[in-house]
Amino acid sequence: MENFTFQNTTRIIFGRGTQKLVGEECCKHAKKVLLHFGGQSIKKSGLYDEVIESLNKAGVEYVELGGVQPNPRLSLVHKGVSICRAEGVELILAVGGGSVIDSAKAIAMGVPYSGDVWDFYTHKATPAKALPVATVLTIPAAGSESSDSSVITNEDGWRKHGYTNGIMTPLFSILNPELAFTLPKYQVAAGATDIMSHLMERYFTNSHPVELTDGLIEATLRNMVRNVPKVLAKMDDYDAWAEVMWSGCVAHNNLLDTGRIGDWASHGIEHELSALYDVAHGAGLAVVFPAWMRHVYKHNLGRFVRFAVEVWGVRNDYWNPEATALAGIQALQDFLVSIGMPATLKQLDIPGDHIDEMAAKATNHGQWKLGNFVKLGKEDIAAILRSAQ
Amino acid sequence: MENFTFQNTTRIIFGRGTQKLVGEECCKHAKKVLLHFGGQSIKKSGLYDEVIESLNKAGVEYVELGGVQPNPRLSLVHKGVSICRAEGVELILAVGGGSVIDSAKAIAMGVPYSGDVWDFYTHKATPAKALPVATVLTIPAAGSESSDSSVITNEDGWRKHGYTNGIMTPLFSILNPELAFTLPKYQVAAGATDIMSHLMERYFTNSHPVELTDGLIEATLRNMVRNVPKVLAKMDDYDAWAEVMWSGCVAHNNLLDTGRIGDWASHGIEHELSALYDVAHGAGLAVVFPAWMRHVYKHNLGRFVRFAVEVWGVRNDYWNPEATALAGIQALQDFLVSIGMPATLKQLDIPGDHIDEMAAKATNHGQWKLGNFVKLGKEDIAAILRSAQ
Numbered sequence: 089m090e091n092f093t094f095q096n097t098t099r100i101i102f103g104r105g106t107q108k109l110v111g112e113e114c115c116k117h118a119k120k121v122l123l124h125f126g127g128q129s130i131k132k133s134g135l136y137d138e139v140i141e142s143l144n145k146a147g148v149e150y151v152e153l154g155g156v157q158p159n160p161r162l163s164l165v166h167k168g169v170s171i172c173r174a175e176g177v178e179l180i181l182a183v184g185g186g187s188v189i190d191s192a193k194a195i196a197m198g199v200p201y202s203g204d205v206w207d208f209y210t211h212k213a214t215p216a217k218a219l220p221v222a223t224v225l226t227i228p229a230a231g232s233e234s235s236d237s238s239v240i241t242n243e244d245g246w247r248k249h250g251y252t253n254g255i256m257t258p259l260f261s262i263l264n265p266e267l268a269f270t271l272p273k274y275q276v277a278a279g280a281t282d283i284m285s286h287l288m289e290r291y292f293t294n295s296h297p298v299e300l301t302d303g304l305i306e307a308t309l310r311n312m313v314r315n316v317p318k319v320l321a322k323m324d325d326y327d328a329w330a331e332v333m334w335s336g337c338v339a340h341n342n343l344l345d346t347g348r349i350g351d352w353a354s355h356g357i358e359h360e361l362s363a364l365y366d367v368a369h370g371a372g373l374a375v376v377f378p379a380w381m382r383h384v385y386k387h388n389l390g391r392f393v394r395f396a397v398e399v400w401g402v403r404n405d406y407w408n409p410e411a412t413a414l415a416g417i418q419a420l421q422d423f424l425v426s427i428g429m430p431a432t433l434k435q436l437d438i439p440g441d442h443i444d445e446m447a448a449k450a451t452n453h454g455q456w457k458l459g460n461f462v463k464l465g466k467e468d469i470a471a472i473l474r475s476a477q
Numbered sequence: 478m479e480n481f482t483f484q485n486t487t488r489i490i491f492g493r494g495t496q497k498l499v500g501e502e503c504c505k506h507a508k509k510v511l512l513h514f515g516g517q518s519i520k521k522s523g524l525y526d527e528v529i530e531s532l533n534k535a536g537v538e539y540v541e542l543g544g545v546q547p548n549p550r551l552s553l554v555h556k557g558v559s560i561c562r563a564e565g566v567e568l569i570l571a572v573g574g575g576s577v578i579d580s581a582k583a584i585a586m587g588v589p590y591s592g593d594v595w596d597f598y599t600h601k602a603t604p605a606k607a608l609p610v611a612t613v614l615t616i617p618a619a620g621s622e623s624s625d626s627s628v629i630t631n632e633d634g635w636r637k638h639g640y641t642n643g644i645m646t647p648l649f650s651i652l653n654p655e656l657a658f659t660l661p662k663y664q665v666a667a668g669a670t671d672i673m674s675h676l677m678e679r680y681f682t683n684s685h686p687v688e689l690t691d692g693l694i695e696a697t698l699r700n701m702v703r704n705v706p707k708v709l710a711k712m713d714d715y716d717a718w719a720e721v722m723w724s725g726c727v728a729h730n731n732l733l734d735t736g737r738i739g740d741w742a743s744h745g746i747e748h749e750l751s752a753l754y755d756v757a758h759g760a761g762l763a764v765v766f767p768a769w770m771r772h773v774y775k776h777n778l779g780r781f782v783r784f785a786v787e788v789w790g791v792r793n794d795y796w797n798p799e800a801t802a803l804a805g806i807q808a809l810q811d812f813l814v815s816i817g818m819p820a821t822l823k824q825l826d827i828p829g830d831h832i833d834e835m836a837a838k839a840t841n842h843g844q845w846k847l848g849n850f851v852k853l854g855k856e857d858i859a860a861i862l863r864s865a866q
Contacts, residue, residue: 089491089492089716089719089720089723090492091491091492091493091494091495092489092491092492093488093489093490093491094488094489094491095486095487095488095489096485097484097486098484099482099483099484100481100482100483100484100735101482102478102480102481102482102483102735102736103478103479103480103481104480105480106480297716297720299700299703299704299720300696300697300700300720300723300724300727303696303697303699303700304693304696304697304727306696307689307692307693307695307696308689308692308693310692311688311689311692314688315688327478327686330478330736331478331686331688331689334478334689334735334736335689338689338693338732343727343732346489346491346723347491347492347719347723
C-alpha cells in the first residue's frame, strides 16, 4: 500500500425530499447565493421552483445564472465571477450535474482572485481562497458533488483543462435520487459508464497489495451492474436509483484511491474524442475503455482475471487465465451495449481520419506518456483507437 | 435506503514514517499542544521521542499528560482541562489507541465549557465549541481516530457513558501501520474483533435494500479475515497491518452506516460485561456476538445466509438455509477462536451468577429494549449470556 493522505469534507444530505432543505442549509453559511444551473430541465421538472421556495422561506437572497452547457465554458465562468462581485454573493449554489458543479467551482475560485480564473487551470497560479460551493445534484455521473476537481473549456482555442484543489470541495451536497427520474435514458447510461470508469481507472493499478480498496471498488462496480439495468427498466425505481446515485459519489470522493495510484489513460484518450467530436463523455468512455483493456491486459493478467471473476462473475478457467481475462472485458462491453452505449467509434459517428492527430495531442506530440498502469505512447493510443473502429 | 446525512472531515495521513509529520501538521493549527498518552509503551517503542522531536523541530510547544487507562477516567479528563486552561493549549494531541483519543476528545470539549464536561455525557448540556483534536494512532481497534464519539468512565459510581457529536471529530489523524508491530498479540486480536464488530453491528439491519453498503461491509470484513491471521503470524508484516489499520478506520467513520440503521445490541451487552469484570472490550465481543447471532438469526434468515456465503465462503445449502446461516455463525466463532479470542464466558473467568443483574442493567431494569435488528428484552439478554457460558 502506498502512503497517502485522505480527506473529504463535503456534507452529504441524501434521500427523498432533501432538496427542500437547501434554503436552511444555505442560510447557515450565506445571506446571498448565486443560483447556478444549466438549461430548462430544472424548470420543467419543478426543481427550480422548489429551490426558490426553499431559499425564500429561509430568507436567503439569490441572483441567478443559468445557461451552463456540457463542457462548461470559461466565458460563463467570467460572467458568474462578475455577478458575484457586483452582488456580494457569499456562496455558489449549483443545481444540476457535473458541468454545472464544475462551473460553480470555477466561479467560487474566481471571485476572490484578482487575475483570470483560467490561471488556475493552466497552473499559473494557485487559489488562496474560494467562496463555498453547495450543490443539488440531478445527474449521477461525474462525482463532482464531493470531488476536489473541476474541468473547464476555454473557448479561445477550445482548450479543455481540469484542475484539482481541495479548496473547491463542496461544503454540502443534496442528493435526492427522485431528481434523476426524469433523465433521458441515454444520459443515464452515459452517466453510469462515467461512474464505472471512475471505479475502473482506480482499479487498474500497479500498487500491490491494496486489498481493501480492491474489494471496495469491486463491490461498488457490482452494485452498478445490478442496479443500472433496474433504473433503465423502471425510471422511478427509487431504491435502485439510490444505489446508483450513492455509488456515483463514493466512486469519486477519493476514498477508493487510498493507498493506490490509478491509471486514467482511458479518460485522457476520451477527452481527445469529446474535444474533437461532440460526444457524451460516458459514451466515449464506453468505446475507449474495453479497447484500452484489450491493449494492456497482458501487463497484469492476474488483475484482469480477478476483474472478470469478482466483478462479472466469469467462471475462472484456471488453465487459461487469458481466456478468463478476455471474457471479463467482453462482459464489460456486453453490459455497456446492453444499457445502450456504443461499442465502436463508428457508432459514435467518429471516422478514422483523425486518429493519429488525437493520439499525438493526447501525448503532447509524443512528449509525454499517458496512464500509470501501462505508460502509453502515441502509437499505443492510435492502436487503441483503431481497434475500436 | 433510509435518508441520511454523512460527513467525515478528518484528514488521514497514512503510511510509513508519517509520525514524523506530526510537528508540521500541528504547527498549522496551534502554537501549543497537550501531548496526551497512556503508559510507558510509547516511551519504550521510541514513538514518544519521535513525536517530541517532530514538535520541537516545528517549533510547537507542548505540555504533557500521560496516564490514560483503558476505560478512560473522568478525573484525568478534569486534570487535562485544568492544564489546558492554565497553559493556553490550543490543540489536544492524542498519541495512543481509542482510550487515549476518547480522553483527548473529552478534554477538548471541556476546555471552553464553564460547567463539568460530564454534562455532555449525561446529555445535560451540548458543547458549543471544542479545541481541535489530532491523533497518532497506535492500536487499530476503536476507530476513534476519525469518529465523532467518545466513551468516558466516571469513577463516581463507575458509570461508563458514550457521547456522540461531530464537534469532536479529529482534525487530522496519523496512521502508520509500523506503530502496531510491537502490540501484544492478545490486544491485536481483541482490536480486530472490535473492528469486525463495528462492521457487523452495521451489517445486521432491517433497512432494505442497502446493497452498496452491504457490499462495502462484506469487502471490509473479508479483508479482516484475510489479514488478521497474517499480522499475528508475522507481527512486522507491513502490508497486512496496513490493510487492518485502514479497515479499522473505514469500519467506524460512518460511511458504512449510510442509508441503514445498525443494531448495536452486542456492544450494549458487552459494556455490561466490561463494566462488571475487567475484560478487554474485543474479547467480550468475541463471546457475545456469536451468541447474539444464534439468538436472533431466524429474524432474517436471508441476511444470515448472505453473511455466511459472502463473508465466510460457506457453500450455500439451498435446501437448508438455516444450516447455511448457522455454518456462517460457526465460521465467525471458529475464526475468533483461531486468532486467540475466547468463545465462552468461562474462558473470560466470568461466572454465571450475575447474568440476570447484567441483563437488567442493560435494559435499565426492563424499561427499554436493546438493539434495532431485533429489540431485546432482559430475558433475551439473559438467554444470550447463558448460552455463552
